[in-house]
Amino acid sequence: MGYGRGRQSRGRLFPRFLGRVIFLLLIFCCGFIFYYIVNGQALPFKDQTRAPYSAKRAGGGGASNHDEGEGSGEKKEAWQLILVNKWHPMPEDYQVELTELSNGQSVDSRMYPSLQKMFDDARSQGIYPTVASGYRTAKRQQSLLDEKIAEYEAEGCTGAEARRKAKKWVAVPGTSEHQLGLGVDINADGVHSKGEEVYDWLDRNGYQYGFIRRYPKDKTGITGIINEPWHYRFVGVKAAKEIYRRGVCLEEYLGEVSH
Ligand SMILES: [Zn+2]
Structure with missing residues (x-):
C-alpha cells in the first residue's frame, strides 16, 4: 500500500519538476551534439x-x-x-x-x-x-620503403644507392x-x-x-x-x-x- 502511494505521489510531481528538468537536459544535449556536428571532428x-x-x-x-x-x-x-x-x-x-x-x-x-x-x-x-x-601507419610506410629499396637492389644498386633512390619515391616514416x-x-x-x-x-x-x-x-x-x-x-x-x-x-x- 505504502509503495503504491509513493508511486502516485511521484507521478503527480513528475510533470511539474522532473519534466522541466528533463526538458532542459534535452535542450542542453541537443546543443552539445549540434556543437560537435558543426565543428566536425576538429x-x-x-x-x-x-x-x-x-x-x-x-x-x-x-x-x-x-x-x-x-x-x-x-x-x-x-x-x-x-x-x-x-x-x-x-x-x-x-x-x-x-x-x-x-x-x-x-x-x-x-x-x-x-x-x-x-x-x-x-x-x-x-x-x-x-x-x-x-x-x-608508420609501419605500413616503412614496409613500402623497404619494398622500394629491395626493388633497386634487385636492379643491381648497392644498399646505400638503393636507399637513396627509394627515398625519392617513398617517404621515410614520420615524413x-x-x-x-x-x-x-x-x-x-x-x-x-x-x-x-x-x-x-x-x-x-x-x-x-x-x-x-x-x-x-x-x-x-x-x-x-x-x-x-x-x-x-x-x-x-x-x-x-x-x-x-x-x-x-x-x-x-x-x-x-x-x-
Ligand atoms: Zn602519395
Missing part, C-alpha cells in the same frame, strides 16, 4: 599539436575565409596546413580520426566530405577516380603525408577512366575542393619528392586556390623553403 586537442607552428602560416594567404564557408579564423584552418616533408617530420603524438572508404582505404574524417564531393563531381563529368592509397590522413594517391578506377584522364581532371579541378597536386614536376628540388601526378593533399579551399593561382608548392606557400 576536437581542440588535435589542433593544438600543430597550432603554434602552423597558425601563423594560415594568415599568410591573406585572403578572407568566406570562400570556404567556415568563417572561423586561423585556428580552424591550422590542421589543413600542417607541413610534413623530409625536413619537417610530423609530431610523434599526432592523432588522426579516420573515415573508412568503401574500398577499405581511410582518410582524415575532416577532409572526407571534400574528397567525396570532388569524386562525385568528377563522376558526374565522366571521370572515375579512386583512392589507391589513403592513410598509412609522409599519408600518415596524416591528409594525403591521398588518386588513380583511375581502371574500368571507365585512364590514369592520365584522372590526373588531368584533378590538376584542373582539385583546388576548387581544397586539394593541391602536392609534388609537381617543377618543384622536386623543394618538395624532395619526385613528380607524382596522383598524390593530392588537402589544404582547404582558400589555400588551394592561392597555391593554384600562384603556381607554387606547399613549402613555398608556407614560406618554408629553407633547404
Whole structure:
C-alpha cells in the first residue's frame, strides 16, 4: 500500500519538476551534439599539436575565409596546413580520426566530405577516380620503403644507392603525408577512366575542393619528392586556390623553403 502511494505521489510531481528538468537536459544535449556536428571532428586537442607552428602560416594567404564557408579564423584552418616533408617530420603524438572508404582505404574524417564531393563531381563529368592509397601507419610506410629499396637492389644498386633512390619515391616514416590522413594517391578506377584522364581532371579541378597536386614536376628540388601526378593533399579551399593561382608548392606557400 505504502509503495503504491509513493508511486502516485511521484507521478503527480513528475510533470511539474522532473519534466522541466528533463526538458532542459534535452535542450542542453541537443546543443552539445549540434556543437560537435558543426565543428566536425576538429576536437581542440588535435589542433593544438600543430597550432603554434602552423597558425601563423594560415594568415599568410591573406585572403578572407568566406570562400570556404567556415568563417572561423586561423585556428580552424591550422590542421589543413600542417607541413610534413623530409625536413619537417610530423609530431610523434599526432592523432588522426579516420573515415573508412568503401574500398577499405581511410582518410582524415575532416577532409572526407571534400574528397567525396570532388569524386562525385568528377563522376558526374565522366571521370572515375579512386583512392589507391589513403592513410598509412608508420609501419605500413616503412614496409613500402623497404619494398622500394629491395626493388633497386634487385636492379643491381648497392644498399646505400638503393636507399637513396627509394627515398625519392617513398617517404621515410614520420615524413609522409599519408600518415596524416591528409594525403591521398588518386588513380583511375581502371574500368571507365585512364590514369592520365584522372590526373588531368584533378590538376584542373582539385583546388576548387581544397586539394593541391602536392609534388609537381617543377618543384622536386623543394618538395624532395619526385613528380607524382596522383598524390593530392588537402589544404582547404582558400589555400588551394592561392597555391593554384600562384603556381607554387606547399613549402613555398608556407614560406618554408629553407633547404
Ligand atoms: Zn602519395
